[in-house]
Amino acid sequence: MKANCMICGKEFDKQGRRSHAITCGPECGKVHTRQYMSQYNRQKYAENPEKERARKREEDPKKRRERVRKWKQKNPEWVKEYRRKLRVANPEKFAIAAREWRKANHDKSLAASRKYQASHREKYMQYLRKYRAANSKRIQQKVREWRRANPEKWKQWSLMYNGNRRAAQRLGIPPIIFAAMKIKDYFSQTSESTSAEDENPGD
Numbered sequence: 001m002k003a004n005c006m007i008c009g010k011e012f013d014k015q016g017r018r019s020h021a022i023t024c025g026p027e028c029g030k031v032h033t034r035q036y037m038s039q040y041n042r043q044k045y046a047e048n049p050e051k052e053r054a055r056k057r058e059e060d061p062k063k064r065r066e067r068v069r070k071w072k073q074k075n076p077e078w079v080k081e082y083r084r085k086l087r088v089a090n091p092e093k094f095a096i097a098a099r100e101w102r103k104a105n106h107d108k109s110l111a112a113s114r115k116y117q118a119s120h121r122e123k124y125m126q127y128l129r130k131y132r133a134a135n136s137k138r139i140q141q142k143v144r145e146w147r148r149a150n151p152e153k154w155k156q157w158s159l160m161y162n163g164n165r166r167a168a169q170r171l172g173i174p175p176i177i178f179a180a181m182k183i184k185d186y187f188s189q190t191s192e193s194t195s196a197e198d199e200n201p202g203d
C-alpha cells in the first residue's frame with residue numbers, strides 16, 4: 001500500500017514492518033518524534049504547570065545545566081536577546097558584574113579598552129576631556145598620592161620635565177611639542193628593546 005509521508009509529503013510503501021508507518025524513513029521519523037514530543041510536553045505543561053515546574057526543580061542539577069547549556073548553544077539569538085533584556089532591566093547589577101569581570105580579567109579588559117580607544121579615537125578624546133574636567137580634583141589627589149608613593153620616580157620625572165622645558169626654551173618651541181618628540185623617540189626605542197623600563201638612570 002502507498003501512503004504520503006506526513007513530514008515531507010513524499011510517497012512511500014507501507015509494507016511489512018512499516019505497515020503502520022506514517023513517515024517515509026528514519027530521518028522524517030526523527031523529525032516527527034521531535035515535533036510530537038514537543039507538542040506532548042507543551043500540553044503536559046499546560047495541563048499542570050505547577051507540577052511540571054516542581055519536576056524540573058527536582059531534576060539532577062548537573063543534567064539540567066547540561067540540557068540548558070546545549071539548548072543555549074542551539075539558540076544564540078535567544079540568549080543574546082535575553083541578556084539584553086536583563087541588562088536593560090538591571091543596569092546596576094550589570095554594572096557591578098562588569099566591574100567584577102574587569103577586576104578578574106585585568107589584561108583582557110585593558111586590551112579591549114585599548115582596542116576601543118584606538119578605533120574610536122575622537123569619541124575617546126571627547127570622553128577623556130569630559131572626564132578630566134569633571135574629576136580634576138580626584139585626578140589631582142591621585143597624582144599627589146602617586147608622588148608620595150613613588151618619590152624616586154617622581155624626582156626623575158620632574159628632573160626630566162624641567163630639563164625638557166629648558167631644552168624646549170633653548171630651541172624656541174613649546175615644551176609640550178618637545179615632550180611629544182621625546183615620547184615618540186622613547187617608544188620607537190622601546191619597541192626594539194622592552195627592557196628599558198627596568199633600567200634605572202639618573203642615580
Ligand SMILES: [Zn+2]
Pocket residue numbers: 005006007008009010023024025028
Ligand atoms: Zn518523509
